[in-house]
Amino acid sequence: MNFWRRKKCEEELEAEVQSHLQMAAREGVDRGAEPREAEQAARREFGNVGLVKEFTRDVWGGRWLGDITVDARYGIRMLLKNPGFAIVAILSLALGISATTAMFSVIYGVMVNPYPYANSDRMVHLVANDAHGNRRFFINLTGPQLQQLRQATSVESSAAMDEWALTTTEGDLPENVEAVYLTSNAFVHFGVPTLLGRGLLPSDAPEGQDPENVAVLGYQFWQRHYGGDPDIVGKNIQLVHKSYLIVGVVRPRFTWGDGEVYLPLKLTADPVRTYFPMIRLKPGVTRAVVNAEFQSLVEQFAKETPTHFPEHFRVAVEGLNDHFVTDIGGTLSLLLGAVALLLLIGCGNVSILLLARGTARQHELAVRSAIGAEGSRLVRQLLTEALMLSFTGALLGVALANSLVKLIVNWLPQFSFPHEATISINLPVLLFSVGLALLTGIVFGISPALQSARPDVAQVMQANTRKITAGVHGRRTHTILIAGQIALTLLLLAGAGVAMRGFVRMMNVNLGYDPHNVMSVGIPVHDNTYTTWEARRAYFHQLLQKVGAMPDVVSAGISTNATPPNNGWQQRFEISGKPMAEQQLGRFNVISPEYFAVLRVPLLQGRIWDESEVMRGAKLALINQTLARQYFPNGDAVGSEIRVPGLKGEPPFNLAVAGSDGWFQVIGIVGDARDDGMRNPIKPSVFVPYTIMMPQYTQILVRTNVPPLTILRAVREQIRSVDPDQQAARNVRDLDGWITTQPEWEQGHLVASLFAGFAILALALAATGLYSVISYAVGQRTGEFGIRMALGAGRRDVLLMVFRSAAISVGGGVLTGVVLTITLNRVLARWIQDSSLDALVLAGVILLMVATASLSCFIPARRASSIDPVVALRYE
Amino acid sequence: MGEKSERYQNRIEILQGTLDLLILQTLQWGSRHGYGISVAIRNRSGELLQVDTGSLYPALHRLENQKWIKAEWRISENKQRAKYYRLTATGKKQLTRERSKWSQLSDAIAGVLQPEE
DSSP, rough: OOHHHHHHHHHHHHHHHHHOOOHHHHHHHHTTTTTTHHHHHHHHHHOOOHHHHHHHHHHOHHHHHHHHHHHHHHHHHHHHHHHHHHHHHHHHHHHHHHHHHHHHHHHHHHHHHOOOSSTTTGEEEEEEOOSHHHHHEEBBOHHHHHHHHHHHTTTTEEEEEEEEEEEEEESSSSSEEEEEEEETTHHHTTTTTOOOEOOGGGGGSSSSSOOOOOOEEEEHHHHHHHHHHHTTTTOOEEEEEEEEEEEEEOOOOOGGGSSSSSEOOOOOOOSOOBBBBEEEOOOOOOOOHHHHHHHHHHOOOHHGGGGGSSSOOEEEEEEEEEEHHHHHHHHHHHHHHHHHHHHHHHHHHHHHHHHHHHHTTHHHHHHHHHOOHHHHHHHHHHHHHHHHHHHHEEEEHHHHHHHHHHHHHHHHTTTTOOOOOOOOOHHHHHHHHHHHHHHHHHHHHHHHHHSSSSSHHHHHHHHHHHHHHOSSHHHHHHHHHHHHHHHHHHHHHHHHHHHHHHHHHHSOOOOOOOOEEEEEEEEEETTTSOOOOOHHHHHHHHHHHHTTTTTTEEEEETTTTTOOTOOSSEEEEEESOOOOTTTTTTEEEEEEEHHHHHTTOOOOEEOOOOHHHHHOOOOOOEEHHHHHHHHHHHHHOOEEEOOOOTOOTTTBBBBEEETTSSEEEEEEOOOOOOOBBTSSOOOEEEEEEHHHEESSSEEEEEEESSGGGGHHHHHHHHHHOTEEEOOSSSSSSSSSHHHHTTHHHHHHHHHHHHHHHHHHHHHHHHHHHHHHHHHHHHHTHHHHHHHHHHTOOOOOHHHHHHHHHHHHHHHHHHHHHHHHHHHHHHHHHHTTTTOOOOOOHHHHHHHHHHHHHHHHHHHHHHHHTTTHHHHHHOOO | OOHHHHOOOOOOOOOOHHHHHHHHHTTTSOOHHHHHHHHHHHHHHOOOOOOOOOHHHHHHHHHHHHEEEEEEEETTSOOOOEEEEEEEEHHHHHHHHHHHHHHHHHHHHHHHHSOOO
């Protein structure tokens, strides 16, 4: 009988009884009685209304449903009577469930097919690796090479892209717009329909003509710049004084190249101009076959355009998600392991609480059994209570999971996951966690009931025996559960300790430069502007002069490609008169002389260029200390000659001084500063004047005497005063900001903070678990302590007795945890970079664990030791 | 139901097992509500048989479950809403069975009680 039908029956029964009473009363009145008397008489005659109803209800059957309501009501009363227990149990479950679900959802979103593109599993990038399989760079190809690539047997379809920063010239200051140029077949290649209007079509870039001025907007740009205007298609957008017809808006998940506008790309046959190929492989072709085919193809390309390729390389295709998986996959899996531990600890906590409480309720159960409750009925009662706890915990967990996912997504390193990914709660995992929670509730909730389903009523009812000695029964289960919990918590704490230590070490690394109050303003130069060496040199010089003369600016310098902590172009270099090593690679930086002053990098030896040397592009180089130490151990670096053979101009894009790939004289040595990120050792660096090589992009480093970003607007106005169309790149940051956006910093930050958070939660859970068990044990032994104290035991003795009872589980747990930690250390070390478990971390973690455990024991132990023996013995 | 049904049957002042028969018999002359049934039994027994409501209503609901009687809400002669029970076709058959069982039983008891000659 379902609930609603039952409710209706209940109402009908009530109506039936009422009509009976009324009719009886009416008849009494008809016989001449007072209405009130008649009514009372009718009631008297009818008997106990509640009882009559109860008997009638019995006939309906399905009594269990009513019982469940009763059980639930009773359960709520019991839980409210003991809110601490309920809150701890519910929170334990909620935290475990939400953390596990959130973490897994993030992993799933990032790692498992995050792309909206058609057959994205067959879409690949073309990369050149070195002999060791380390990725060197993405291969870019010229127009004719792309045509050849399209003919390759393993290729199903291919398109090409290029990207550049444009500006909208509508506002008061030029605004940066990231443009992605796509060949006109690209939208077919991606296979994603647009949100509004259409994508780019072959007719947008007809053969042998310039492409049409049409634009497809990125979703975010459309939202930000146009407020999501639904009638945007058909309007125009001004980009660097050129009017483009807006023909469509892409869907939110289409974020290829993080483009703000997508414009048609026309491939040219210019051997200098290269494009980024996008490839979809034919189904069923193995990577080995593909790589072999592309290897011979690209080797042939390398003969045509040798400057685009290193001397030795291995071609490989890389799935869209491959590098995200290698970058952050391990980290995320590690965190998932951590939250799985948290879920286990949470479930462990609930089982401990339920067991402790169940045993404490033996007496109650025995009484109920003695007055006639069936065993199955008791099981049902306890089950209802346990399930109520689990369900509440699960519900809260689901709610928490949602906000936790958002938190983690905000903390994910910005470029460590594909922006196409939609990270949302993963239903199967949510169900799994909730199921685990419910199962814990069921198993541990009813186990005390099963023990007392056939209780030795007489024994349990003898109240005094209960209080004097607690049975050994159940104690072993508690010991094991507590020890397990402590072991897992210790493992988590150790992991967190290692991660935090690694992160702190990275934060404290000696940078070699002073990042405070310096910002880097990126300046993307527009196509077809300042296309001669002289013009671009004059332009950069003028920009630097303008910014350097601003009132709050202490100093400013050009750092085209040299903003630390990860700077310079990786290039092979030669030293005059020395045999070249196979892997003689260094960082090649083009800068202005003020660079060292702005960053406070000391000059150790020799001198820096003067103004005239910079303006004529003198072939004079400075090197860093690492290079000097590595290649000139005799201290004869200054005066030697150094050459970077790959350093060739490619006008009109990269403008180099004549003979830029020739020999440079070393005139000075500067101090070491981080040039390969926060974690890697400093690489050999070569510095040359910015006039040696000017790409279509530069940066100005600005040291200020106020927080630098506060004068950014003024800087942008100065830049505009030189060229009214010149914008600053988006996301200008100060150099502290550059450090915090390094992938290793973001990753370290993510791991350290999440790990620490999870470990603290685990510690709190384990502490409450231990506290509950000790409290319960103390409660059970009240009588025993009373007798002992009456016989002369001191407070100290009682205190020690309590501690001793916990010592086995805590000691065993800590020991197991240490063994686990050391065993798993190798796994940790692989995933938390820059970390190794040292004695200090381990000692600290053990200390923290033991201290927390002692505190959890101390509170109930104190309570036990302050028992008044008289009260304790009378208690009951 | 075993144990539970014993509980209310213990409360029956009418001879055990006969309440169903009395109810079915009462309904043979037309549909009645619960109160009407108890009044009818009382009257027809010359005020001798008092039906306990704690037995009557469970019995009514049980008979309804067995589809021997059927309930419907109607307006009584006193313009009151009341739940009326009427005999169904299977209920009539059941009545016949119960009656013959009863007459056998009463004959048997009468035989036993007859003074020996």
